[in-house]
Amino acid sequence: MSKFEQALAHKDFVLTVELDPPRGVALAPLLELASRLAPRVDALVVSDNRGAMPRLSGLAAGARLAAQGAEVILTLTCRDMNRLALTSQMLAAGAEGIGNLLLVSGDYVSLGDHPGAKPVYDLDSVQALGLAVTLASGRDLAGQELDGAPRFCLGAVVAAQSDPLPPQLIKLKKKAQAGARFIVTQPLTGLEELQGFCRQTATLGIKLLAGLEVADPGQRQGVVGLFKEIRGSGLVAGAHLSMPAAQDDLPALLDACGL
Amino acid sequence: MIVAQRKDFEQIKAAAADFRKVLVVGCGTCVAVCLTGGEKEAGILAAQLDLASQIQGEDKSFAVACVERQCDLEFLDELAETVLDYDALLSLACGAGIQLLAERYPRVPVLAGVDTTFIGINRDVGLWEERCRACRACVLTTTGGICPVSLCPKGMLNGPCGGTRQGKCETDPERDCAWSLIYERLAGLDRLENLSAIVAPRDHGARSQPGRQVHPAYLRRYSAHE
Numbered sequence: 001m002s003k004f005e006q007a008l009a010h011k012d013f014v015l016t017v018e019l020d021p022p023r024g025v026a027l028a029p030l031l032e033l034a035s036r037l038a039p040r041v042d043a044l045v046v047s048d049n050r051g052a053m054p055r056l057s058g059l060a061a062g063a064r065l066a067a068q069g070a071e072v073i074l075t076l077t078c079r080d081m082n083r084l085a086l087t088s089q090m091l092a093a094g095a096e097g098i099g100n101l102l103l104v105s106g107d108y109v110s111l112g113d114h115p116g117a118k119p120v121y122d123l124d125s126v127q128a129l130g131l132a133v134t135l136a137s138g139r140d141l142a143g144q145e146l147d148g149a150p151r152f153c154l155g156a157v158v159a160a161q162s163d164p165l166p167p168q169l170i171k172l173k174k175k176a177q178a179g180a181r182f183i184v185t186q187p188l189t190g191l192e193e194l195q196g197f198c199r200q201t202a203t204l205g206i207k208l209l210a211g212l213e214v215a216d217p218g219q220r221q222g223v224v225g226l227f228k229e230i231r232g233s234g235l236v237a238g239a240h241l242s243m244p245a246a247q248d249d250l251p252a253l254l255d256a257c258g259l
Numbered sequence: 260m261i262v263a264q265r266k267d268f269e270q271i272k273a274a275a276a277d278f279r280k281v282l283v284v285g286c287g288t289c290v291a292v293c294l295t296g297g298e299k300e301a302g303i304l305a306a307q308l309d310l311a312s313q314i315q316g317e318d319k320s321f322a323v324a325c326v327e328r329q330c331d332l333e334f335l336d337e338l339a340e341t342v343l344d345y346d347a348l349l350s351l352a353c354g355a356g357i358q359l360l361a362e363r364y365p366r367v368p369v370l371a372g373v374d375t376t377f378i379g380i381n382r383d384v385g386l387w388e389e390r391c392r393a394c395r396a397c398v399l400t401t402t403g404g405i406c407p408v409s410l411c412p413k414g415m416l417n418g419p420c421g422g423t424r425q426g427k428c429e430t431d432p433e434r435d436c437a438w439s440l441i442y443e444r445l446a447g448l449d450r451l452e453n454l455s456a457i458v459a460p461r462d463h464g465a466r467s468q469p470g471r472q473v474h475p476a477y478l479r480r481y482s483a484h485e
Contacts, residue, residue, distance in 0.1 A: 078413075079413075083460060105413055105415065105420040105421070107422070107429070108412055108413065108422070108429060108430045110412075110430050111429065111430070119412070119413065121413045121414050121415070122460070122461075122463065123460050124413070124415045124416055124417050124420075125417075125420075126417040126418070126457055126458075127416075127417065127457075127458075127459070127460045130457070130459075130460075141460070157421060158421065159420075159421030159422070159423070161424070162419065162421060162423045162424075163423060163424055163425050163426065164423070164426060164439055164442065164443075166442060166446075167418055167419050167423070167438045167439060167441070167442040167454075168418070168419055168421070168423070170418050170442070170451075170454050170455070171417055171418030171419060174417050174418065174457050177457060178457060186421050
């Protein structure tokens with residue numbers, strides 16, 4: 001069982017932060033930032049070409065973070081990899097000591113800065129969860145026996161603000177059935193949004209992590225306030241914090257949140 | 260039907276620049292319905308090319324022919340004598356028609372005058388919409404007659420991604436989310452249980468390119484000769 005899975009099982013409130021690998025090969029600043037964040041959170045979520053913009057591989061960055069003792073949740077997107085590539089990334093993650101995966105469809109390529117790229121989506125996120133479960137069982141999707149099986153705590157995402165919401169909930173249920181142990185929401189804008197969503201998902205019995213994002217510095221106070229409200233509400237199993245435009249400020253955000 | 264759009268005129272003119280006598284070959288089926296490559300559009304393109312060459316003082320000629328279907332050898336045969344008089348054929352058929360024309364007349368250069376866009380429907384005069392990706396694994400029975408493979412940019416089979424807002428797609432606020440449409444339709448038919456089972460990954464092996472389809476009667480006919 002990964003450290004994060006243990007935290008999910010035993011702690012009242014887990015905390016994760018999102019880290020983007022560099023757009024380039026300069027990994028040292030990320031490793032330094034991660035070394036300051038890791039002791040303060042339950043896991044570091046390493047993104048995978050977030051926003052359909054290419055960066056150094058999340059697997060490579062995640063492996064280095066795991067090697068320095070951090071608990072890593074590796075994001076893998078169906079947008080950029082077919083089932084063969086996802087299989088090899090998952091096996092590599094397992095071999096590098098990464099025990100948690102966050103499996104997502106991925107923003108469409110036209111939303112990023114390489115809009116002419118060929119989108120893959122060989123699997124969707126539900127099927128990617130199925131792939132990870134299959135690998136954990138000791139076989140690949142072709143039924144071939146693996147020389148050593150990985151073990152993962154699996155996560156997926158949900159958009160509480162999806163409109164209409166019912167089809168999103170149908171898929172959420174499938175994600176839980178397919179093996180997701182935790183679900184991270186896309187960035188929330190208010191407590192009411194979360195309350196409404198939780199009323200509709202109460203019966204699913206999922207461990208929900210509230211996604212909170214500081215998209216620009218002006219939003220920081222609001223996000224800190226919302227974090228405290230959400231933590232106090234007892235609605236969720238934890239929170240996932242991100243500052244995509246200024247991730248170096250994540251330690252200060254944790255300070256402001258009283259963490 | 261197959262939908263196509265005409266290439267940019269300058270691009271066509273540049274492609275035809277090396278040839279003195281060019282036959283613009285229209286197709287009377289799909290591309291005629293989508294007002295791109297039928298007899299009328301072939302005539303307009305030939306006139307445009309002719310005018311452009313006159314302005315540049317070139318001694319060129321552009322003629323027009325139109326066949327019923329360029330994707331069928333039976334209809335291409337009728338051009339056999341005509342093509343002998345031309346240096347190049349400028350086809351306005353879909354990619355399939357252009358290729359069969361090239362195959363049928365191996366000694367004549369064939370130029371493409373259109374870009375084939377999709378398999379779609381005729382929504383209105385002058386409006387066509389994509390509806391099929393020819394994926395060889397039709398899911399329309401379970402998805403309420405609405406195709407997630409062609410209408411969802413991600414081709415999702417198990418439900419929507421997280422990008423749906425007010426029933427629209429994250430890729431374009433004007434584009435309906437296929438999964439919102441599927442949900443509404445199945446809810447209206449009281450058939451939402453169609454969506455409850457996890458759909459396995461698609462078998463892309465069945466889609467190995469290029470496709471080939473043989474009618475059982477064709478097999479019987481030719482195996483009888485062996």
